[in-house]
Amino acid sequence: MTTAVSVRGLRKQYPDHLAVAGLDLEIAPGEVFSLLGPNGAGKTTTVEILEGHRRRTAGEVTVLGEDPAQAGRAWRARLGIVLQTATHAAELSVAETVRHFAKYYPNPRDPDEVIEKVGLTEKAGARIKALSGGQRRRVDVALGIIGRPELLFLDEPTTGFDPEARRQFWTLISDLAAEGTTILLTTHYLDEAEALADRVAVIARGEIVAQDTPQNLGGRAAAEATVRWTDERGEHVERTAYPTKLVTELSAGGRELGGLTVTRPSLEDIYLDLIGDKA
Numbered sequence: 069m070t071t072a073v074s075v076r077g078l079r080k081q082y083p084d085h086l087a088v089a090g091l092d093l094e095i096a097p098g099e100v101f102s103l104l105g106p107n108g109a110g111k112t113t114t115v116e117i118l119e120g121h122r123r124r125t126a127g128e129v130t131v132l133g134e135d136p137a138q139a140g141r142a143w144r145a146r147l148g149i150v151l152q153t154a155t156h157a158a159e160l161s162v163a164e165t166v167r168h169f170a171k172y173y174p175n176p177r178d179p180d181e182v183i184e185k186v187g188l189t190e191k192a193g194a195r196i197k198a199l200s201g202g203q204r205r206r207v208d209v210a211l212g213i214i215g216r217p218e219l220l221f222l223d224e225p226t227t228g229f230d231p232e233a234r235r236q237f238w239t240l241i242s243d244l245a246a247e248g249t250t251i252l253l254t255t256h257y258l259d260e261a262e263a264l265a266d267r268v269a270v271i272a273r274g275e276i277v278a279q280d281t282p283q284n285l286g287g288r289a290a291a292e293a294t295v296r297w298t299d300e301r302g303e304h305v306e307r308t309a310y311p312t313k314l315v316t317e318l319s320a321g322g323r324e325l326g327g328l329t330v331t332r333p334s335l336e337d338i339y340l341d342l343i344g345d346k347a
């Protein structure tokens with residue numbers, strides 16, 4: 069298999085709205101790919117079509133070698149899915165829930181290890197209904213990975229996570245990626261996409277407006293840098309394509325530059341530019 073996900077000319081027409089308007093996408097096996105875009109851009113619709121949960125209007129779609137509209141249970145068992153909203157039996161404990169889901173898969177991970185990986189060991193005996201919002205989200209993630217998926221769909225997985233839980237989740241995703249899991253991540257957190265994704269695609273109004281590595285998206289790496297420093301005359305700000313040269317000149321003779329920073333546009337700056345008039 070040369071691609072994990074291949075999409076050509078995908079369209080989804082709802083009765084009164086064209087949600088996906090001719091979308092092309094290729095995700096390589098083992099890649100972490102992030103879909104970014106404003107509310108209503110068509111991300112969830114696209115992902116649901118890839119998961120086989122929604123019918124497309126037109127276009128060609130192959131996921132792990134099969135058309136999701138035709139594929140059966142064996143194919144589904146190779147996927148892990150963390151939906152935007154999930155509901156679980158509130159009376160079951162975390163451990164019971166994770167063990168129960170493990171039974172659906174031919175080669176599941178060890179439930180206790182998965183519970184540990186998502187940081188819920190201390191809550192393993194707690195009922196789902198007694199968990200906080202962020203803890204329930206961690207259960208969703210646990211259920212997404214329990215079946216040892218080849219391809220993992222994560223739709224806004226860290227909504228409601230505290231900062232420590234997000235960092236822990238990032239480590240988990242990096243570990244899964246290192247094991248070869250292909251991951252399609254939808255997120256509104258640009259730092260998350262930057263930390264995790266090999267490539268990102270920005271969707272606006274059902275179309276991809278840019279796709280690249282987080283470092284290069286929208287010409288980011290080649291954009292001018294802003295150099296800031298202070299001296300006895302006050303604060304200075306200069307924009308330059310050659311910040312190393314400027315800083316070398318300014319610091320000639322070992323002169324220390326107070327408050328020196330060199331910045332390029334953040335992924336968020338580039339993203340906001342890209343969706344600008346298309347949102």
Ligand SMILES: Nc1ncnc2c1ncn2[C@@H]1O[C@H](COP(=O)(O)OP(=O)(O)OP(=O)(O)O)[C@@H](O)[C@H]1O
Nearest residue numbers: 082083085087105106107108109110111112113114
């Ligand atoms: N079942 C549906 N029937 C009609 N229109 C729908 C349906 N589902 C989604 N839409 C519309 O399609 C568009 C794309 O929705 P979608 O949920 O794919 O966006 P999204 O990019 O995932 O947004 P968000 O970031 O808010 O999750 C929206 O305008 C939405 O109102």
